[in-house]
Amino acid sequence: MNTRRRLLIALSAAALPAFGQQRKIPVIGYMSPVVPVNNSDWRLEAFLQGMRDLGYADGQNMRVVVRWGEGKLERMPAIARELVKMKVDVIVATSSPSVLAARDATKTIPIVMPSSSDPVGDGLVKSLAHPGGNITGLSLMAPELGAKRLQLLKQVLKKSRDVVVLWNPAYTGMRARFKEAQQAAPTVGMSIRSLEVRDPREMEAAFEAVTRARPDGLVLLADPLTNSMRARIVEFARENRLPAIYEIREFVEAGGLMSYGPNISAINRRSAYYVDRILKGANPGDLPIEQPSQIELLVNTRTARELGITIPQSILASADQVIQ
Numbered sequence: 504m505n506t507r508r509r510l511l512i513a514l515s516a517a518a519l520p521a522f523g524q525q526r527k528i529p530v531i532g533y534m535s536p537v538v539p540v541n542n543s544d545w546r547l548e549a550f551l552q553g554m555r556d557l558g559y560a561d562g563q564n565m566r567v568v569v570r571w572g573e574g575k576l577e578r579m580p581a582i583a584r585e586l587v588k589m590k591v592d593v594i595v596a597t598s599s600p601s602v603l604a605a606r607d608a609t610k611t612i613p614i615v616m617p618s619s620s621d622p623v624g625d626g627l628v629k630s631l632a633h634p635g636g637n638i639t640g641l642s643l644m645a646p647e648l649g650a651k652r653l654q655l656l657k658q659v660l661k662k663s664r665d666v667v668v669l670w671n672p673a674y675t676g677m678r679a680r681f682k683e684a685q686q687a688a689p690t691v692g693m694s695i696r697s698l699e700v701r702d703p704r705e706m707e708a709a710f711e712a713v714t715r716a717r718p719d720g721l722v723l724l725a726d727p728l729t730n731s732m733r734a735r736i737v738e739f740a741r742e743n744r745l746p747a748i749y750e751i752r753e754f755v756e757a758g759g760l761m762s763y764g765p766n767i768s769a770i771n772r773r774s775a776y777y778v779d780r781i782l783k784g785a786n787p788g789d790l791p792i793e794q795p796s797q798i799e800l801l802v803n804t805r806t807a808r809e810l811g812i813t814i815p816q817s818i819l820a821s822a823d824q825v826i827q
Contacts, residue, residue, distance in 0.1 A: 537731075615638075640793075659815070665719045713739075748760065
C-alpha cells in the first residue's frame with residue numbers, strides 16, 4: 504500500500520466516530536404545565552416549527568425531551584429537576600411557574616422562556632435589556648396592552664363603564680397584568696372590579712358573583728386555569744349577554760367577542776431564535792428579552808349579533824381577523 508493511500512484511510516477513520524458511538528447532538532428540555540392532546544400542544548408545535556425554520560430537525564441535529572405538568576403547577580419543580588439531572592443543553596420553560604422551577608433547579612443550564620408575564624417584577628432577571636444569569640426569552644408584558652383592551656371594550660359598550668376583571672392571582676406574573684388594567688382604567692374613563700379565581704372549583708361561584716354585580720363588560724386575563732376553562736367562560740358570557748374582551752385569540756375562536764394581545768404562536772416560534780443563539784455559544788444573560796411585537800385584534804361578529812351589539816366600523820377595519 505502506497506503512502507498516499509495509507510494517509511487517506513487514516514484521515515477517513517479519524518473523521519468517523521468510534522464503533523458504537525454516535526455524534527453528540529444538543530438536547531433541549533421542554534417543560535409545560537398544560538394538559539397535552541395526543542402528547543402534543545400547539546405551543547410546542549409552534550416552537551418546533553421555529554426550530555425547523557432555523558435548520559433543526561428533531562432526532563437529527565437536535566433532540567427534544569418534552570415533559571408535561573398535566574395542568575398541575577406543583578409538578579413543575581420535579582420536572583425541572585429531572586431535566587437538570589438529564590443534563591440537557593437548554594431548558595425551554597413555557598410559563599412563569601415553569602421558569603421559576605427551572606431557575607431554582609439550575610444556575611448553569613440556559614433557560615429560555617417563550618411567554619413569561621413579568622420577568623423583572625417576578626425576580627427572574629435583572630432587566631429586559633441585560634437579563635444576567637442563565638435566563639432569557641420573551642415577555643408578554645407591554646404597558647399599552649391593558650389600556651388598549653379597555654379602550655376597545657369602551658368603544659363597544661359606548662356609555663357603559665363598569666367592568667369586571669376575571670383573573671387568577673395565584674399564577675405567577677398575573678398581578679402585574681391586573682395592575683396594568685387597574686392603572687389604565689381611569690385614563691379611559693372606566694371603573695374595574697377585581698374578581699379572583701384560583702381553582703376550577705371556584706369558577707361557578709365567580710360566575711354567580713358576576714351575575715350579582717351585573718357589570719357592563721368583562722376582561723379576562725388568561726393563564727393555564729382560565730385558558731383550560733375557556734369554553735365554559737365564553738359560554739357564560741354569551742348566556743348572560745356580557746360583552747367580554749380576552750387576551751388571546753383562542754377565546755374568540757371558541758365564540759368570545761374580542762381579543763387583543765400577542766400572537767402566542769408567533770412568540771413560541773420566536774423562542775427558537777434564543778435556543779439557536781445559545782446552542783451557537785451565546786450567553787443567555789447577554790440576550791435582551793423581547794416584548795411583544797406582533798399584537799393582533801380578533802373580532803367575532805357572529806357573537807356580537809347574538810349579544811345585540813354593533814361593532815364600530817373603526818374596530819372592524821383595524822381587526823387582524825373577523826370571524827363571521
